[in-house]
Amino acid sequence: MVSKTLDFALTPAELTQFQRDGYIGPFDVYEPEEMEENFRALRPKLINTKTAIYGGKSTVSGVTNLSNYDRHIDVDFLAQHITNPRIVDRVVSALGPDVLCWRTEFFPKYPGDEGTDWHQADNFSNVAGSKHPQIVWPEDAQFGGTITVWTAFTDASIETGALQFIPGSQSQMNYDETKTMDYDPERINAMEKGETRRGFFGYDYRQLQKDPNWRPDESKAVSMVMRKGQSVMFWSTLMHASHPHAGKTDQMRLGYAARYLPPSVSVYPYSTTLDEFGGHASLEKFGNVMVAGANRFHHNKFIDRTLNGYVFPVRETGSPA
16 A cells, blocks of 8 residues: 655745745755665666666766666666655655656766856756757646756765755746757866856857846855755756866765656657757657656656566655645
């Protein structure tokens, strides 16, 4: 029997904070020793991309690439992670009882790497080389973007590249996603943007600015210092970035982002391939994963929940907190 209790739901005060600031956390998902043990067992599986649905080179080789995507489909621990009640219950609190996970990504940051530039994502068309949105909310929806839960698989300090947010900035998009950005691998770790080294994995987010003279007010930024095993939940439309890795330690910083939506949202409605970060991959093996409630719509593709012998547990949920 599946419990309908949301043991880790946001409290009313936390939900109000999330709606105001656009993020909530950090909160504990794993104990540090547990995360360390899981990561030690996980790392060889990440290096072996033969079972990854997009293939490609090593997921821990530094440069973001498509083999970083959707490893929850072929790696059991990551499948368990995206359905973890400590994460899903909080997402349900914000999105409602029916929730799917449509994408996951690894974000490694190595000693000397630049910080990730300030950015927002509403429909995720901006890095795809086309004007086609990757997610489309219903016309009467009050939201846009996706909820991202970013988990620190290693400690994330300011020195190693912690996330940064500008609270409350999710209410106004500063970028025009009908524009596209040009990918240039020569830009990686070579961007000049003020006093802080920032880039976007070979893209320049300034190409999307509605006002070319606009600059984010970094005086309002907060840094998400997180220990390994902690997560933070935020809207993708929130202005977010990360610090550079200062190189004072040889420890890689590794984050894992899981992205959630209600099933009323259409995922990849106009796409049969992914063309991002210099990579190209077919979406033939892609599928969303229901993590809570039920799918009452018929426009999205879902993967077999017994793929590779692992059963994705779907939580029956009542009304959100």
